Amino acid sequence: MAQGEHVIAGTKRVKYPEDNAGSVHVTVTAESQKKIDALLQKYPATGPRYGANENKFVKK
Numbered sequence: 892m893a894q895g896e897h898v899i900a901g902t903k904r905v906k907y908p909e910d911n912a913g914s915v916h917v918t919v920t921a922e923s924q925k926k927i928d929a930l931l932q933k934y935p936a937t938g939p940r941y942g943a944n945e946n947k948f949v950k951k
């Protein structure tokens with residue numbers, strides 16, 4: 892998102908990478924990016940991706 896190239900692999904359906912490819916038509920203004928960054932700092936992603944119970948099913 893306006894921060895360089897990112898690859899998202901492992902989608903479950905053909906529709907998902909097609910939807911992701913559509914993001915090349917989205918423009919993020921500097922003002923919008925500042926708002927997004929402020930929200931991400933206010934509500935950071937914390938903790939593990941999966942809970943202890945779900946983690947048992949994740950291939951490692």
